[in-house]
Amino acid sequence: MKVWFNPSKAIESELSAIAAETEGFGADFTPGVRPADPKFGDYQANGVLGFAKKNGVNPRELGQKLIDAAITSGRFDPEMVELSLAGPGFINFKLSPAFIWQWQLDFSTKADYQSGAKALKGGRKIIIDYPSANTAKQAHIGHLRPMVIGQAIARLLDFCGANLVRDNHIGDWGTNFGTLIMKIKRDGIDLSSLGDDALVTLDQLYKDGSALETEQPELRDISRNELVLLQNGDPENTAIWQQIVEISKVAFDKLFAQMGVEVDITLGESFYRDKVDRIYDELSEIGLAEESDGALVVWHDEVKKFARDNERPYPFNIRKSDGASNYASTDLATILYRLEEFDADEVIYLTDARQQDHFQQLFLTTKKWFQAKGYKLPELSHVFWGTILGADKKPFKTKSGESIKLQELLDEARSRAFDVVTEKNPDLSEAERHEIAESVGVGAMKYADLSSNRTQDYVFSWDRLLSFEGNTAPYLLYAVARINSIFRKVGVDPEAPIEGASQLETDTEQALARKLMGFVTALELTLNDLRPHFLCTYLYELTSAYSSFYNADKVMVDDDAVKARRLILCARTRTVLKTGLELLGIKPLERM
RNA sequence: GCACCCGUAGCUCAAUUGGAUAGAGCGCCUGACUACGAAUCAGGAGGUUAGGGGUUCAAGUCCCUUCGGGUGUGCCA
Incomplete structure (x- = not known):
């Protein structure tokens, strides 16, 4: 049996092809395949509903027609997948146990999963602008999110085939x-x-x-x-x-090492100080920039809030009235450099949500400028996040008006985790407990920041960032540690092939196997608008399925065939969890 | 004033971007360690998705409106 690596995508394209040859459909029909609620099946297609409505036909009849055509076409092997019509016109797809098992046998390593993901960004030259802290300032709580979200997104892009440059665009030229x-x-x-x-x-x-x-x-x-x-x-x-x-650089390097932040180049604002004159010249030459109150500005009249005849004008100020450059000038010079030096296909900026106006103006200006000059326009995107707030709903400060230092947060994370590991596992050496505390504490902190939608603000609390129970990094790490423990006891290498397995039987085995197949879909979703919480949710659900399996089905049983198939499930779960954790910047552990 | 974002269980958050009966964690209640690690698992209670109106076969999600909160709004980055 030949199984699809990415069933959702495969079903989508097969169904499109079939519809194109089926009367009543057309080239403009999209099946709309997505993962389904497990009680209905593995995937569902809901494209028929809208299409039937638009064409004034009965959606259930049309859906049945598509199902019949799909089965007749021979592209949907009944041994692999079962199709059914449901509700007002949904088509449900239920993968057979044989398919799900074969999938586990065919795709087993990190390299397999990665080769499936590589097409997502396939060789695109992407510059990611992060974490861009300011020089001469200690890192505080406000630097947590750029570092944590930035590194997760960078690792994801890299894993999914991007030709990535991590550019630390530091603020080293300010007033x-x-x-x-x-x-x-x-x-x-x-x-x-x-x-x-x-x-x-x-x-x-x-x-x-x-x-x-x-x-x-x-x-x-x-x-x-x-x-x-x-x-x-x-x-x-x-x-x-x-x-x-x-x-500042020495201090950054020390902090980056603790936070797991990787940087390829560091070109701060000072690097562009002799490159801004060209910006003024080009933007003036094409008539985009003009003088206003002594400054050089760009208006975007087509966007209401940036139009010049507003009561309160809001231009893009690219040169101050005293002749000095600013944030806008260096950002424009930076885009040009990224095009000319790196031939960027895509530039991704990571900052907090308050800078949305700036980036909207920057992107509009760049688009008009590059078009006028005939430069290739890279895809520009602004990935932003909400602010960490205090109990008063204002950006977080301690009672004395200071922000919490990032170092203080890291130390507290390690210290809390060390106490817990000492309580749970007092027999481990102190050195190992410190190593575990590093991963658990810092991992919990990162995961807490990544696991909710990045665009939302949240209120700071130690317990929020350093919780070790429920949907947290330690929960995922614990599952990996238990899997490793099983392989140690059985005396088998978790990376080595396992032979002689029988087919899956129990509900918990099958639920876990189905979940394992969802990794690439989760990556796709995460990459789609660069929201790491989708990956967190997936990893949590996978771990939850594993924990249920672990409690219901014993691995170390006498029947060798049963033992082998359960070891395979353990090995796959371990690989996906380790890969996922690494993408989030969390270090998996052998034991904890 | 204007623009944008947000309001979901007691608390903290999800909801695959318009899909089927809105899901998790924490907390609370009931069970499971002489079973591969209980940082775990099985189950229960808890919702008029801020209020009202509309569009749609289908609305937490889109539109209008009221209320509540946040952010931005000419030379900081």
Whole structure:
């Protein structure tokens, strides 16, 4: 029996082909195949309903006609799949136990699953812009989501065949450097002698500098002048700036290693400082940019809120009235660079939801600009997320007005997980308990952030981020650990082929096997609009099916054929869970 | 003022983008360790999807409206 790797897609295309040759349908008919509620079958097609309505025919009759044609065509082997008409005109597809079992035998390794997924992004050159933190600032709770969501999306794209460049577009050229340099010079600070806590000191120096400016407004002129000096290449200020950037990079690298953030290139805003003039020239030359109140701006009259005749005008400001560049100028220069240097097919930006207007303006501007110049326009998308809020529903701050430091969150995660593992498994060595706590604690934190729809805001709570029960990373990790434990006891390599298995019998075996087939569909759905929570939901459901199976059907039984088939299910579950966890940036464990 | 987003079980969230009887976790109640790891499993109670109107064979999802909350709104990024 030849089974479909991706039944949902296979059914869709077979049915389309059959409909094209069947009277009453047409080329504009789409079957609309999707996974179904298990009580109806494995997949359902609901395209007949809308199509029948549009053409004024009875949907049940039309559905039956399609089923008959499908069976006559011979493309739907009755040994593999059973078709039936239901309700107002749904077509249900129920895969046979033989199909489901054969699927487990044919597709078994991570490489098999990956080869099925590779077509999804097949060789596309994708630049992903993340995590793009600012220099000279300690990472706080607000940096959690870019790092966690960004790495999961990057790993997904990579797994699904993208030719990926992770670009850390750091903010290293902002106006804050004026204040920072002013304060550093005023206090005579030697940046090279700050040691391990250099970033903490820089963070404090900036805060103190800002406070000082509030007290003594005349200092603002000094700061502004320091910035101008820096931008004009003054050697002393450039040297200070380089040290600040270097200190930040060292701190980033340390944090990235803890968070599992991978970066391919780091080209900050400063990299584009000599590339913005071309932007001003080109946008002016094609008549897109114009002067307004001394600044260079772009209007988008076709979008109401960006139109020039609004009561409160809202242009895309690409050069400040003092002649300096800003966020918009460097972003435009960056897109051009990504086209010319990397030949990008797609650019994905990751920021919080509050920047939606900026990206809408950026994309509109780029589209018109590239069209006028005849440049190839990459697909541009803005992947955004909601804010982490405090109990007052405002962006989260502690009582003293500070944000929680990301390092503090990581330490708390490890510490809580260490306590739990020590309680559950006191016999493990301390070193191993620390390793487990790392994966469980940090994994729980990441999973908590990934498992709900990223566009929603949520209220911060330690228990929310560091829960270890229910739909959490430890639940998934625990299932992997139990599978590993079985293979250790049986003395079999979970990666090795298992022979002599009999067909599936119990309901729990079959439910698990069906769930295993859904991995690629889950990846597709996740990739569709880059929402990792779809993958989380799938992995949770898979684990739940495994846990039911584990409790109902003993693996280590005397009957070798039964043992073999259950070991196969364990091995497949282990592979999918490990692969899925790695995609989410969570490290699977041998034991916990 | 204008624009956009949100409101689902006591709490935290799903719902494959318009599909069949709205699902999970936590908490609560009842059971299962002399069975491969109980960080688990089996079961139960808990809903007028903020209110009202409309479109549709079909609405938590689309449209209108009221109420409640959030975000953005010219030189920060």
